[in-house]
Structure formats: structure tokens, C-alpha cells
Amino acid sequence: MSTPTGFKRRLASELSAMATAPAPVGATRAPARRLRVRFAIAAVATAAATAVVVPTLSGSGAAPAxxxxxxxxxxxxxxxxxxxxxxxxxxxxxxxxxxxxxxxxxxxxxxxxxxxxxxxxxxxxxxxxxxxxxxxxxxxxxxxxxxxxxxxxxxxxxxxxxxxxxxxxxxxxxxxxxxEEVPKCSVPGIGAGGPDAHL
Structure with a gap:
């Protein structure tokens, strides 16, 4: 089965025009967005593997308690x-x-x-x-x-x-x-650290 010559020319012309035309704006943003998401997930996974940080914040938005x-x-x-x-x-x-x-x-x-x-x-x-x-x-x-x-x-x-x-x-x-036994209360300055050992 043979393809008409006119169709071949039109197809070649359209493909050539598509190849030289600039990509749509949306097409260039999507890969960058995916890359950022992948990077963020990797960063979170790395942080989770090395440290566990559990803060309690005051209602004023101050530093963690x-x-x-x-x-x-x-x-x-x-x-x-x-x-x-x-x-x-x-x-x-x-x-x-x-x-x-x-x-x-x-x-x-x-x-x-x-x-x-x-x-x-x-x-x-x-x-x-x-x-x-x-x-x-x-x-x-x-x-x-x-x-x-x-x-x-x-x-x-x-x-x-x-x-x-x-x-x-x-x-x-x-x-x-x-x-050996945990008391219900204790005076401050009980030993190591003492009252001047600031945490």
C-alpha cells in the first residue's frame, strides 16, 4: 500500500514545524516542579534518618519550650x-x-x-x-x-x-x-550539674 505524496509532504512539514517551535510554557514548569518535590522528599528523608526533634511551642509563637x-x-x-x-x-x-x-x-x-x-x-x-x-x-x-x-x-x-x-x-x-526510686518531688541542685549548670 502506498501513501499519497501530498500527505507525506504535509506530514513532514508539520513535524518540522513542531520540532522548531518553542515548547509551551506549562511544559517547562512541570518537570521543575517535580524536581523540587523530589528534592524536598529526599531532604526530609535524610533529616529523619539523622535526628528526631520534638519541640513544644508556647502559644505566643516563641522558641520551643x-x-x-x-x-x-x-x-x-x-x-x-x-x-x-x-x-x-x-x-x-x-x-x-x-x-x-x-x-x-x-x-x-x-x-x-x-x-x-x-x-x-x-x-x-x-x-x-x-x-x-x-x-x-x-x-x-x-x-x-x-x-x-x-x-x-x-x-x-x-x-x-x-x-x-x-x-x-x-x-x-x-x-x-x-x-533507684523516682521521688514525687526534689529540691533543686541535687548533684551533678548543680544550680549553675544551665541547660
Missing amino acids: YAVTQQDDGSLVLHLDRPEGLPGLQKQLKEMGVRAAVLEGDENCPTGAPPEAPWATMDYAMTVSSQPWSAIIRPDMIPDDTVLPDGRRVKGATLLIVAEFGKDHRTKGVSFRLV
């Missing part, structure tokens, strides 16, 4: 700015599997400071960072229940974090220690 960021080595960077961040911080640490209790220091606590776990390595479980209002928690350094070689069972510890806030409701200081 607290944030927890998980590092690649498993340590946690903690920021605490105001007392309204304490409940969220406690909940977040629990959800992340960290045995920690967070309290606001109470000068009138009748039991005073809780006793320290006898074999706790508190200096390694949490360290106050040189950056203001932050500290580093090492969950792997919070001792688990352990059976000693002689068969005695030693109870694990909980990282107790006691925060102090100034009259401006900003973090004034944080102290911490590893305890």
Missing part, C-alpha cells in the same frame, strides 16, 4: 527553655525508651534530695553542654537491672533531671543524678 534531638551515636541532645516543656519532655523521653524522670525543683520538698543509686555512673549518663540550655543524655549509660557474679540482683537506675526556672520562667539551671 523543649526539644530532643537524637544523634547518630544514640545520644540525645536536650534543650529545655521553659517549665511548660517539662510534661512534653517527660513524655518524649519515655516514648524514646529512656529511663528518665523530669521534675521541677521544689525548695519546699519535704523529702529533700533523693538518694543516689549506689553504683551509678551519673557523670556519663548526662553531661551539661557548653551551649546554653542544653545537655547530652547517653541512654546506654543508664544502668539496667544486673545480676552480679555472686547471684545478687542489683536494681537498675533512672536518670532524674531536676530543673530550676527563674522569675522570667526561663531555665535557670538543671541538676541530675541516677536514682
Whole structure:
């Protein structure tokens, strides 16, 4: 079957005109938009793999009251700015599997400071960072229940974090220690960190 010569010429002419004509404006924008979306998804996926940040914002739109960021080595960077961040911080640490209790220091606590776990390595479980209002928690350094070689069972510890806030409701200081039992209240300045260790 043969194709008429006139049809071939018209087809060749139309194809040639289409090849040299500029592309419609909408056609050039769509690929760029898809590229941006793909890049944004990749950036979010990368950030999720390296850190988990959970802030609690005040109603005024101010800086987060607290944030927890998980590092690649498993340590946690903690920021605490105001007392309204304490409940969220406690909940977040629990959800992340960290045995920690967070309290606001109470000068009138009748039991005073809780006793320290006898074999706790508190200096390694949490360290106050040189950056203001932050500290580093090492969950792997919070001792688990352990059976000693002689068969005695030693109870694990909980990282107790006691925060102090100034009259401006900003973090004034944080102290911490590893305890066997979490108290209902604690005086501030219970040990490592002390009243001048600003988180």
C-alpha cells in the first residue's frame, strides 16, 4: 500500500514545524516542579534518618519550650527553655525508651534530695553542654537491672533531671543524678550539674 505524496509532504512539514517551535510554557514548569518535590522528599528523608526533634511551642509563637534531638551515636541532645516543656519532655523521653524522670525543683520538698543509686555512673549518663540550655543524655549509660557474679540482683537506675526556672520562667539551671526510686518531688541542685549548670 502506498501513501499519497501530498500527505507525506504535509506530514513532514508539520513535524518540522513542531520540532522548531518553542515548547509551551506549562511544559517547562512541570518537570521543575517535580524536581523540587523530589528534592524536598529526599531532604526530609535524610533529616529523619539523622535526628528526631520534638519541640513544644508556647502559644505566643516563641522558641520551643523543649526539644530532643537524637544523634547518630544514640545520644540525645536536650534543650529545655521553659517549665511548660517539662510534661512534653517527660513524655518524649519515655516514648524514646529512656529511663528518665523530669521534675521541677521544689525548695519546699519535704523529702529533700533523693538518694543516689549506689553504683551509678551519673557523670556519663548526662553531661551539661557548653551551649546554653542544653545537655547530652547517653541512654546506654543508664544502668539496667544486673545480676552480679555472686547471684545478687542489683536494681537498675533512672536518670532524674531536676530543673530550676527563674522569675522570667526561663531555665535557670538543671541538676541530675541516677536514682533507684523516682521521688514525687526534689529540691533543686541535687548533684551533678548543680544550680549553675544551665541547660
